[in-house]
Amino acid sequence: MARGRTIKNPFISLTPRSLCQLISVSPLTSLFSSKKTSPSHFIFILSFVVSFTFLGISILRFFPSSQDSIHCSIVSPSPPSSQSLPTFSSSHSQIILAALLAGINSYNENEPRLGSSAMVPLPVHVGSGNLSEEEREFWQQPHGNGYRPCLEFSIGYRKKSARISGEKNRFLVVVAAGGLNQQRNQIIDAVVIARILEASLVVPILQVNLIWEDESEFSDLYDVEHFKRTLRADVRVVSSLPSTHLMAKQTIANQIPYNLSPLWIRARFFKRLSQDGVLVLGGLDSKLSKNLPPDLQKLRCKVAFHALRFSRPILQLGNQLARRMWIEGPYIALHLRLEKDVWVRTGCLTGLGPEYDKIITEIRKSQPQYLTGRVNMNHTQRRLSGLCPLNALEMARFLKSLGAPRSARLYIAGGEPFGGTRALQQLAAEFPHLVRKEMLAHEEELSPFLNSSSALSAIDYIVSFNSDIFIPSHGGNMGRALLGHRAYMGHRKCIRPNKRTMLPFFEDPSISEEEFRKIIRALHNKSLKPEPSKKERAKDVIAFPLPECMCRHGTGVY
Template sequence: MARQSGKIIKNPFMSLAPSPKSLTQLLSVSPLKSLFSSKKTPPSLSIFVLSFVFSFTFLGISIVRFFPASQDSIPCPMLSPSISPISPHSLTSSYSQIVLASLLSGGLNSNNEIQPRAGGTAMVPLPIHLVPGNLSELETEFWKQPDGNGYRPCLDSTIEYRKRSAKISVEKNRFLVVVAAGGLNQQRNQIIDAVVIARILEAALVLPILQVNMIWEDESEFPDIFDVEHFKKTLRADVRVVSSLPSSHLIAKQTIVTQMPYGVSPFWIRAKFFKQLNQEGVLVLKGLDSKLSWNLPSDLQKLRCKVAFHALKFSKPILQLGSQLARRMWIEGPYVALHLRLEKDVWVRTGCLTGLGPEFDKIITRIQKSQPQYLTGRVNMSYSQRRLSGLCPLNALEMARLLKALGAPRSARFYIAGGEPFGGTKALAPLAAEFPNLVRKEMLARDGELSPFLNRSSALSAIDYIVSFNSDIFIPSHGGNMGRSLQGHRAYMGHRKSIRPNKRTMLPFFEDSSISDEEFSRIIRSLHNKAMKPEPRKKERDKDVIAYPVPECMCRHGSGIF
């Protein structure tokens, strides 16, 4: 047994070798007792018992040998003798056995109890660490995981939805083609909406086309990033997915829609496109980003979660390397994933300044003036107004202050997700000065492992996604699509702690020098206490179910996934 916070955790994997006493007890209730007893036993009975034992043993060996292990099991590097022992600050010896059980069964919940995996189609994170040692109250609070309040994945659809699926899942006359633009997570959101729109229009979905990114010049196609067969198989009861248009529809008239209003409803989509699609057979949608309403009927909300958390599995090469890097980070103990949006294009698009000094700010300002088309919204606001409105990423100094106020220990390890920061090492210097254990994927990867993915920003972003997904705590510096996706994905797969900086409220306190460090820390922690409990999606605030899967995609009763 292992004990945490006074709670006893039972683990069937804990007793790996029976004691002599337990062996005696086992023999006392087994058929073998008669063979070891001093009393005389008829020879025929002894032969019968021995035959039974040997037959049962042979049957067990046959089953183990000829039945393959589950493909859903998680590779465990700790079992390899080539891996060095876990460092003392990471796991206690008793807890490592719980970790073993967890890796074999699918993970631990926030109370370190073994919980069932969420279905063979879902990506299952590595277990949360126990953090032993003499921690302060503030540090203990920092590492503490949320209470899931009993919410588990729950995607059971209505009878009406399932009845309609029988027809929609074999559709061969209507086809929807979607062109997804932007970075990886922007494309993921459009693919999710593409599946839902195909369902609304009762059309087959052609494998989405990934538009070449004009900023990163990434020419990756869908099969380069995602597992195509897994995508089709997971959605086969909801929407028919095909790799390409059939020859009968290649010469058909194709309506290409490039402009759609924001927040359209299923009723609007059917009224606008269904009749036309029925006549022409093919509909092409471009510019789909954030056009579908976040407030959908329950069945469609669950379909969005099914696509996001089950169907969109990364391709095998990406998943293998991402998982390897995550395990290398995890094996050394607990870690925090920081998604720092410090790339040059982010500063340009947000209309913000880096805080690195005049020479760097001049470069950003010059690009913003010469290429105003890249600026995203609120053009008339000054930099100071944008920053105080929470529209700018936190720079390294601001992130360091936030982490200190939240109670992060100086010895904590941080995985830095994101592209190369504008300003290089200088951009990260204030953060490294306070928290020296900063790790990037380039540091975790061995010689040549990242070579197949160089100059492929979507693949590199997917690797960051996987390592961040497995972290004990995830903190984005500037929201965005990856931040929202990981927040929801981590909540869906076990309520792992994610902290969204409340920039609009906290930044004025950053500039108030009259506040003591203790008071500043108290204020910052109070502003982020929602990280300690599941935050439900509120329709009146128009939140995305992918970021807030409670309560539409998670429930307190039942165990069914689909």
């Protein structure tokens, strides 16, 4: 989003003394203080004051008490081409206003409010022009049923915050492993665990990724100062251990069971942390329980959607690429996950032919430890169980069945597909307006990030976050993160392929193309006419922020 100049707070705080001074010099005061004021004159003045007061009240009542009532009229910028752009409706005006405010305050806020700390997407486009009913329905966005971000912590939580945020004796160090979004989940849980243990959190250490050879540090990927400021009412975050704790016992605790509860964490680590002063945790991936007390669930959302803001260089380039996509009209972001390592780990066939499948099979045999789960299943069983990414042909048929027009522009998120352009050939044949970040960015823009797979993934995340529709072909951490982030920031449409149910129909030659399309649309009816998805038990609040982090009433975030 475009940045603006720093704008000072327009609301001036008046002290009682300054208020009295203003009253003392007002015209009304001089009238009242006149010794020669007649009774009729006095009644006139009193009537004037009463009328003025009622006028002021009426003006205040005219303005909405919350931004739910604000409606902005936005003029869509003209694209370079002559093609007319779809417009976007006033129902998204609250998010548009927040986007403008966030652009103004992105890097100049000393005490950020939650409303201006979030990454806010560009406005969605509403389909118009010569579209069929199916195409119009495809671009249609959910209305959200009035749900909006709402992080209202309990009184008990807030009472403890002053003591916990000032903690200077106990320090938690967390080592986060994996790719960008896997590490992101561990960082979120690290903040929650620090809160449970009433400890200061050292800025998490990112373990070198052996698969992608990525040596990025936290400060390379995220805005550290923003992270600290946003969480300072919840947990004290420091850049490094103080000198008084450098020689403390620092054994890494990485044999951690799954489904950790706050009670277990305190019983296992609190005494040890109080004695040693430092606790180092590793292997946190998906270990913390998905079902935490409401305040801790809200803290998760606060970290994920407000505190973890990408570093300025990443955010600037990601937003720039998103605007280049957005200016031409609506676009779909696809997270296909067709990289070589995904095919190795899933145990699936690529759909590119025997020579490519042979390469994957040989790598898998030499490195069997990378195969994830259900080792006894063959590739056909895995595919029909929904454990494989959709290949290019399957994704093309899926999009056509849902009503995506041939003119739709597709942004392909992710790394280089195994097989290169051949891997996307059948998709490009049906949807020729296919773009990747390497095509969208200038060479000099992307070059600083080429040695960091995490930074490239973050750029994909930003462009996908701003898309009108997001489709994750094979789940994963990025898919779940964007599902929740887009719901939290305006209920943006996300379509998750129901692979397990629909793939048998791909193999049935007796089904006509028209019947096939009806079946696929029926299976994804909820996605095509989406409503806010409420979190069920054991579902991650980061993917399903409703109802813990969103509400219809209350002060909300904006």
